[in-house]
Amino acid sequence: MKEGWKELPIGAIIKEAGSSIKFETGDWRTRKPVLNKEKCINCLFCWVFCPDSSIIVENGEMKGFLYSHCKGCGICAEECPVKAIEMVKEEV
Amino acid sequence: MKIKALTANEAMAEAMRQINPDVVAAYPITPATEIVQHFASFVADGLVTTEFVPVESEHSAMSACIGAAAAGARVMTSTASQGLALMHEVLYIAAALRLPIVICEINRALSAPINIHCDHSDTFGARDSGWIQIYSEDSQEAYDSVIQAVKIAEEAFLPVMVTADGFILSHAMQRIEVLEDEEVKEFLGEPKTPYTVLDTDNPITVGPLDLQDYFFEHKRQEAEAMRLAPPIIEKVGKEFGERFGRYYGLVDPYRLEDAEVAVVVMGSTAGTAKEVVDKLREEGKPAGLLRMRVLRPLPLKEIVENLRDKKVIGVMDRAEGMSGFGGPLYTEIRSGLYDVPSHPPLYNYIYGLGGRDIKPEEIEEIFKELFDAAAGKEIPLVNYKGVRE
Amino acid sequence: MPFDLKELSKEKDLFAPGHRACAGCGPAIVMRQIMAVAGKDTVVGFATGCMEVVSTIFPYTAWRVPYIHVAFENAAAVISGVEAAYKALKRKGKINKKINFIAIAGDGGTYDIGIQALSGALERGHNFLYVCYDNQAYMNTGIQRSGATPLGAHTTTSPAGDVIPGKVQWRKDLTEIVAAHGIPYAAQASPSHWNDLMEKVKKALETEGPAFINVLAPCPVGWYFSPERTIKIAKLAVDTLFWPLYEVENGKHRITYKPRKPKPVEEWLKEQGRFRHLFQEKNRWIIEEFQRQVNERWERLLRLEEASL
Incomplete structure (x- = not known):
């Protein structure tokens, strides 16, 4: 149940920073990126070019994809200098 | 209390000096130009600590006021006629964001034909924008109401425009009882704002896209603020009267x-x-x-x-x-x-x-x-x- | 000193996922790259536009910094007010920390409807950075022409028809218009050259007074290309000299990246459906005219750079 007018914060502001994370855009995808860890050189170009902050990096190491939000645009695969990412058809 | 001979423009500018807002963003327009001019001299002479933003249009004046008020500042501006009309779009936004901005408005006819003299078509045009509107009978009231407006705005979290008739009041000298600076300061207290975008540790989003599922609730909330405003206006008018001897109601x-x-x-x-x-x-x-x-x-x-x-x-x-x-x-x-x-x-x-x-x-x-x-x-x-x- | 992606990626994204930008959105990449440099003590003032719409659908916001949107034409005026409030409150001892103020708008909100507010704010000298993400049309309302739309481009209000072959005017050179205000820093950048872009953002934020960066932001939907090509197309715009990467610092022009072997502009045009009709025989002259304009502007830029030495 969404809030009634008495419960909403004043002035239509949003108090919770980054709340969009709760809205999952992963189901927009028709193709999904798959990482070949063997090939990956952790250059992180995929991270810097991803429009959806969906490259998971831990301590400078490419760990995979945030599939809950990745929209499957394929920029990461296109820009990967060592072709470590492949776009595959999304299974429904 | 001092007795001074002032026009409504001078009286409203004097009230602004005593209020000493954090930010004034304003653009000159006949017959309200003098308010902006006087205030600019107060800034130049160091009589206020206000950040004065001499914008390039009234639309930007109100936009800058909105930005400043959303940053937690006490904010004022002044305009008339075409200037208020140019602000039209952003007036609604100031109200819906619940920002306590105060306009010293000098009533002047709206074009066309172009005319610089008084009628109330300008503020009537802003009637449904969500601003509290207070009309002055004389320059004393204009002065008193500008001071009250700040308090009303900050209690209702709604913007307020105080008007005075162009030329008839704005340019006519009257005997005005002017409060002491300290009295004004004490009456108003510290600025109160509903939120601030300057708190980077608690970041908020102001002015989101609001669709079918929430817009109505937000408008209903805004309407309620307006519904609850009369007792606030009366209370502030009464308190002003008790302190300074001049009582005001609705x-x-x-x-x-x-x-x-x-x-x-x-x-x-x-x-x-x-x-x-x-x-x-x-x-x-x-x-x-x-x-x-x-x-x-x-x-x-x-x-x-x-x-x-x-x-x-x-x-x-x-x-x-x-x-x-x-x-x-x-x-x-x-x-x-x-x-x-x-x-x-x-x-x-x-x-x-x-x-x-x-x-x-x-x-x-x-x-x-x-x-x-x-x-x-x-x-x-x-x-x-x-x-x- | 290049930016270290390993270090940058340790910080939480200040432009969070879950925004509703299209797959492959160029502007969304621009937002991330800017915010990675700006850091958390930043207030963002936004103009109405596609990035505003997709990033703040109530009750969701992609912003992890304070954000304010008021209307379409006034991002520069709104940020002027925020910055003025900051100065006033700082003077009164109510706030102490250093805060960046960034206004962000698309080309509609910058080249066209917002140019007055922008010009005013630049002239007044507020301490802020204005970023234009230039996707070269009104994408929010569905790809209408803007002052930034290039010659020949098909948009929904400059359609490629039987008689008129898309937009018949050249685009405004907004970066030069802004630089002509004599502000301390103005630059042009592209997300394909992310390090260059980030260095410009850093420099702009360190600048005392107004700074401006015009960032090319390819739009797969409005330019009609496949979403994985966004960065490639941004890069081609740079490599064909259509979108030179340069900066104007205290009146001095400096080209920050010179392609060793510039490509013909045709290579950029042919990647995008919005220019498809130009490749019909009767419209070839537009490509030639396009190339001529690109060459002329590049040579002018070289002369400006030389004069700055």
């Missing part, structure tokens, strides 16, 4: 209690009309007057209480609403009296457009026609006073 009834015929009027015309009422009273005619000090929120209860038992009412509109049915104040008062079972007949007098003088004799004529109507004579519902046929 409306200003004059010799109305036992009146049979009443006129409803706004702004400086009330001063002239009150003298006419006095004259008629001396002649034994039961005339009275209701001045609307506050137009938004509409003081419905006061309209009903003060006018319900009158025989005939004349509403004087210094604006043509282009509704095909009289001026905007007329339709407001008519609507206000709808729930009175035997509501008195209402007649509309549109007058004074583009600064056309309204003379006491003309107001007397209006009363005469209304008394005739009370005696059963048929007169038109909508009338123009002072226009050449």
Whole structure:
């Protein structure tokens, strides 16, 4: 149940920073990126070019994809200098 | 308290100096230009600590005011006529974001044809924007109301425009009782704002896209703030009176209690009309007057209480609403009296457009026609006073 | 010193996922790259536009910094007010920390409807950065022409028809218009050259006074290309000299990246459906005219750079 007018914060502001994370855009995808860890050189170009902050990096190491939000645009695969990412058809 | 000879422009600028807002973003426009000029000199002379933003348009003036108020600053501006019209888009946003901004507004006709003199078409055009509107009868009230407006805005979390009639008040010297700086400071206290975008540790998003699932709730909330504003305006007017001796309410009834015929009027015309009422009273005619000090929120209860038992009412509109049915104040008062079972007949007098003088004799004529109507004579519902046929 | 992606990626994204930008959105990449440099003590003032719409659908916001949107034409005026409030409150001791103020708008909100507010804010000298994400049309309302739309481009209000072959005017050179205000820093950048872009953002934020960056932001939907090509197309715009990467610092022009072997502009045009009609025989002259304009502007830029030495 969404809030009634008495419960909403004043002035239509949003108090919770980054709340969009709760809205999952992963189901927009028709193709999904798959990482070949063997090939990956952790250059992180995929991270810097991803429009959806969906490259998971831990301590400078490419760990995979945030599939809950990745929209499957394929920029990461296109820009990967060592072709470590492949776009595959999304299974429904 | 000091006595000074000031125009409404000077008086409002003086109030702004004493309020010493954090930010003033303003653009000059006749007849409000002097307010901006005076304030710029206060800044230049170090009499205020305000950050003055001399913007390139009124649209940017209000936009900068919104940005500053959302950053937790106490914010003021000044404008008139076309300037207020140019702000139109952002006026609604200031109100919906619930930002306590105050405008010193000088009433001037809206183009076309272009005209620099007084009527109320400019602020009537902003009637539904969500701003509280306070109209001044004289420069003293303009001064007092600007100070009260800051407090009202910060308690209601709604923006407030205080108006004074262009040239008639803005450029006419009057005797003004000016408060001590300390008194103003104490009366207002520290600025109160609903939120701030400067708290980077608690980041908020202001002005999101609001769709079918939330927009209505947010508008309902805003409407409630306006509904709750009358007692705040009254409380602040009373507190001002208790401290400084001049009391203010939502409306200003004059010799109305036992009146049979009443006129409803706004702004400086009330001063002239009150003298006419006095004259008629001396002649034994039961005339009275209701001045609307506050137009938004509409003081419905006061309209009903003060006018319900009158025989005939004349509403004087210094604006043509282009509704095909009289001026905007007329339709407001008519609507206000709808729930009175035997509501008195209402007649509309549109007058004074583009600064056309309204003379006491003309107001007397209006009363005469209304008394005739009370005696059963048929007169038109909508009338123009002072226009050449 | 290049930016270290390993270090940058340790910080939480200040432009969070879950925004509703299209797949492959160029502007969304621009937002991330800017915010990675700006850091958390930043207030963002936004103009109405596609990035505003997709990033703040109530009750969701992609912003992890304070954000304010008021209207379409006034991002520069709103941020002026925020910055003025900051100065006033700082003077009164109510706030102490250093905060960045960034206004962000699309080309509609910058080149066209917002140019007055932008010009005013630049002239007044507020301490802020204005970023234009230039996707070269009104994408929010569905790909209408803007002052930034290039010659020949098909948009929904400059359609490629039987008689008129798309937009018949050249685009405004907004970066130069802004630089002509004599502000301390103005630059042009592209997300394909992310390090260059980030260095410009850093420099702009360190600048005392107004700074401006015009960032090319390819739009797969409005330019009609496949979403994985966004960065490639941004890079081609740079490599064909259509979108030179340069900066104007205190009146001095400096080209920050010179392609060793510039490509013909045709290579950029042919990647995008919005220019498809130009490749019909009767419209080839537009490509030639396009190339001529690109060459002329590049040579002018070289002369400006030389004069700055």
